[in-house]
Amino acid sequence: MSANVVLALTNVESAYGPIKAIRGVSLKVRQGEIATVLGSNGAGKSTILKTISGIIDPRKGTVEFRGEDITAKDPALIVQKGLSHVPEGREVFPLLSVHDNLMMGAYTRHDRDAVARDVEAVYGYFPILRERRAQDAGLLSGGQQQMLSISRALMAAPALMLLDEPSLGLSPLLTREIFEIVVRINRERGTTLLVVEQNANMALNVADYGYVLENGRIVMEDSCDRLREKDDIKEFYLGVKETGARGERRWKKKKTWR
Known part of the structure; x- marks a missing residue:
């Protein structure tokens, strides 16, 4: 490698x-x-x-x-x-507090001072989590749960x-x-x-x-x-469609590319 x-x-x-x-x-x-x-x-x-x-x-x-x-x-x-994985759908521990969710992310670590610094760091990235740190994670909004899921993964350093x-x-x-x-x-x-x-x-x-x-x-x-400049990406992923003869040729190639 x-x-x-x-x-x-x-x-x-x-x-x-x-x-x-x-x-x-x-x-x-x-x-x-x-x-x-x-x-x-x-x-x-x-x-x-x-x-x-x-x-x-x-x-x-x-x-x-x-x-x-x-x-x-x-x-x-x-x-x-x-290596940390933030899964689709957040998957926080709903009955644990925000703070306890973060501590679950750090369960493999033994450097307590560094863990405390990282807790402060993630609260810096997502201040709303500091405000809700004692709240059950299951009561957070979807966006707040996503913030918590990312923060929990960060706690593994x-x-x-x-x-x-x-x-x-x-x-x-x-x-x-x-x-x-x-x-x-x-x-x-x-x-x-x-x-x-x-x-x-x-x-x-x-x-x-x-x-x-x-x-x-x-x-x-x-x-x-x-x-971002490739025609296939513009058409099929960014919603930018060409018009005229060239656009017709791109449409005919669509099935081949996919």
């Missing part, structure tokens, strides 16, 4: 029973960057993250993290190695965070706020991030490098600056 590559998937295939969800997926995430995987609902984006974090065992291929093969390792061991659909169910205003904090976490803490997201416009604006997933396969990859 190259020295600056934190995560590498090589020809990974995962399935739910007889149904293949991802097929021969290979991707890399480099130290200090935000990478994103774009794709429609059901394309296999969440399966990639679950395979990386050990929730699903791949049928084929390898997953390497910081130069070590973590394929099908126990999820708890993967967290201890410095990860080198790499996996974010699964962080904008799901949120208003445009809250989505912008969440992604602004994601960028701050990356820039200020140096945390590397892999984000899967249906909001392609937002993801391409904040990420450095992107992969496009269709029917379980990576069909395109490039820097996000270049992906």
Whole structure:
């Protein structure tokens, strides 16, 4: 593995029973960057993250993290190695307080002073959590639960965070706020991030490098600056449609590309 590559998937295939969800997926995430995987609902984006974090065992291929093969390792061991997963749908502990949820994120750590500093850091990112720190997490709004889920993952002091659909169910205003904090976490803490997201416009604006997933396969990859300029991305993900003869030609190619 190259020295600056934190995560590498090589020809990974995962399935739910007889149904293949991802097929021969290979991707890399480099130290200090935000990478994103774009794709429609059901394309296999969440399966990639679950395979990386050990929730699903791949049928084929390898997953390497910081130069070590973590394929099908126990999820708890993967967290201890410095990889945190923020799942789709938040999945906070609803009957625990906000503060206790944060402490659950730090359960593998023994550096009490550093843990206390990180609690203050996440309250700095999301001040509303400080206000609600004694409240049961299940009583938070959807956006506040997403903030808590991200903060809980940060409490493990990860080198790499996996974010699964962080904008799901949120208003445009809250989505912008969440992604602004994601960028701050990356820039200020140096945390590397892999984000899967249906909001392609937002993801391409904040990420450095992107992969496009269709029917379980990576069909395109490039820097996000270049992906935003590609006609296929503009049409199928950003809603920019061409008109005239060229637009007609692009429409005829749609089925082939997909």
